[in-house]
Amino acid sequence: MHYNNILVEENEAIATVTIDRPNKLNALNRETIQELHDAFKALESKKEVKVIILTGSGEKAFVAGADISEFADFSEKEGGKLAAKGQKLLFDFVENLSKPVVAAVNGFALGGGLELAMACHFRIASDNARMGLPEVSLGVIPGYGGTQRLPQLIGKGRAMELIMTAGMIDAGNALSYGLVNHVVSLENLLPFCEDLAGKIAKNSPVAISHAIKAVNTGFKNTDGYSAEIKAFGQCFGTADFKEGTTAFLNKRKAKFPGK
């Protein structure tokens, strides 16, 4: 299959999916989300593929978020739809894939980028990685599952702080929070993930798929995700959102009117 925004490589039991928009720090535009969905779906149906590694192209970013230029002029209704569609096509899809997906976080994982890494089954970071959910600095909230998965992974208080400050944590902090399982050098990131994937690939794929389902079932409370989609959409009707996204696209600091 030909893709415009991602690369897919298969090496025996291990497939590597690379988001390949380095000039836009691998930001997730609509087409990339659809291509990722198609690629994961195709890899899931290939018996020989046992583990998938997801990473970003270049040395700077895993994914710097959803593509702000695509949604800056959306209405409330379009905002809600954006979150609902993205969650279904990609974030929930990856989380519930029957094959393990390991995020190799090779730089910035912000907004939708961190949300994507969190939808993967676990995360390995390079030592230059920086993670955060900066959405409130744009006048919006995380809409791809971030308000749900971040507290699951690092606890409610830390998640609240990270979301409210729109701040970033470095790889060392992410490790101490349990957001990532290991931190390695950038150069060693993919070899390290491949080594782990090789260990996983030796085990029963059927048992692993059952384990994924069982672990995920313990965290299923779809009300939280629906509340997130509703609130995300509502943000698009605010003057703060218009100011936040316009300021980003014009490369200036936002001055929020607070309404």
Ligand code: COA
């Ligand atoms: N959506 C759209 N474009 C994005 C983007 C995003 N989420 N993140 C980065 N880009 C683009 C920039 O607009 C820039 O494009 P240009 O060269 O055509 O102007 C390019 O990627 C490089 O980014 P730049 O901001 O110049 O790099 P930097 O090193 O100065 O800063 C970041 C890096 C990650 C701190 C900064 O890009 C950033 O804050 N990105 C947005 C993060 C965010 O808010 N994500 C949540 C979205 S909901």
